[in-house]
Amino acid sequence: MARVLYMGLPFPAEPQKTAPSSSSSSSPSKPLKLPHRTCSTNISIPSTAKGGGNRLLKTQKLNSEVSPHRAVSAVRLMRIELGGAFADLLNEKGKGSGENEMGYVQRTLGFRTRELNHHDLRLVTDIVGGTIRWRRYLDHLISSLCHDKDISSMEPLLLQILRIGFYEIVKLDMPPYAVVDENVKLAKFALRPGAGNMVNGILRKLVVLKEKESLPLPKVEGDDRAQARALATLYSHPVWMVRRWTKYLGQEEAIKLMIWNNSEPSFSLRANRARGFSRDDLVTQLNALKVPHKLSPHLDEFVRIKTGLQIIIQAGLLKKGLCSVQDESAGLVVSVVDPQPGETIIDCCAAPGGKTLYMASHLSGQGKVFAIDVNSGRLRILKETAKLHQVDGVITAIHADLRTLPDSGQLKSNKVLLDAPCSGLGVLSKRADLRWNKNLEDMEQLKELQDELLDAASKLVKPGGVLVYSTCSIDPEENDDRVVAFLARHSDFHIDPVDRYVPPDFETSSGFFFSNPVKHSLDGSFAARLVRDL
């Protein structure tokens, strides 16, 4: 089955990670066995046995009492947290993940709900994304209101239901007592009546505190470390990120960046000129679908949307290869490469192919993009999408580790792109879960890998040719610092300022391309043009 690209990742036909494997071998009607732990509060919780028999009776049954989007959100959050799946997988309704998703609901909760409509799917996306983004903040409030402060020992499903309720009340400002009722129902049916009582008690405490404007939140005071901890809770990021951004940007800018990361992401679509589909054609389709949009001021194939992605997916525009979801910051990196018909371009870390396809579409059928990647699965997606986009004729996929390509190989070009593996710190608004999956050691390892890949990519550049180094990170240690270190090791390369390729606003004082999420309202990304002496 062909897949379409979404933010550099494929829309999965199947969920990428499943709940623990024990579930997959059990019968579909058997609820997922989860570790049963309780949060000890001053509210008593009946034992697990209570209601356990009921649960079996409930299997295969349609539960029309709980709100479907909350049930699905709770299960999706469980899968993300337990299985590490990406939070921003799209809700593909109908065949495929939609049906499978209800299978997960059945197995996890012991009942299914009615199928989700457009409106429900939108709510699931908002709740799941928001609950993940605000996890540290929500957990702080939950543990403040829970008798047992250590919520890591709380029953996982119960914790997700509480997070949803807290998020809806505190961040979505939804009518509080409706939220309490709905989440209590979910806890009662999915767990047991006692769990419902507990959710009721804690959410009601929250409502009272919110009404009195006295939520138990930390103050930004004390030494740097204490302030970073408080900010990390208030803006829901890991402490190490706050410390790093405060060091590089100052506290005020660091806060703006965190606010951006917590805001609802907007997307852009690229019309695929290789299929003869222009931006005007795309605009006509969006008007017909009643999807509000704006033209990109920077790139003439791109259109911005804030909502309506589901509608576009269901209209089949992505599956037909007429357009892709691609951030303008990625498009501007391609502008820095400046692909022209007839050229040979080597894309060193190409998969799943967002930039490869865009570059290929600029060759107008003449020239070649060699797309190298070490990951065969991602490379397969690139090949499938290239066919769909009708640019497969100019793309040659090479499955290899860039670092072990033979020095004496024939593969050399005047244009080489190294879109290196990076922390992704520039795309935290779209990748809600990413902030929780990274740590400082990852950064150190990535920097080493980026240096090795830069050295390897430089060998593919012909004299007089250009190497474009790019990342989707905003971290200077992955960007400017890597370039400076590279130039110190390779005196035969020099910086070619990007001013001829991107609007002036995106050029740094060192001549690099940089899109700043706070300043440009795009994903953060970086690119440097490095020319090899003749």
Ligand SMILES: C[S@@+](CC[C@H](N)C(=O)[O-])C[C@H]1O[C@@H](n2cnc3c(N)ncnc32)[C@H](O)[C@@H]1O
């Ligand atoms: C940031 S992603 C590239 C995204 C891609 N350019 C796009 O626009 O869709 C980095 C890629 O580098 C690949 N990679 C990591 N180490 C590599 C290596 N040693 N050799 C080749 N590719 C590598 C990863 O598999 C991953 O697909």
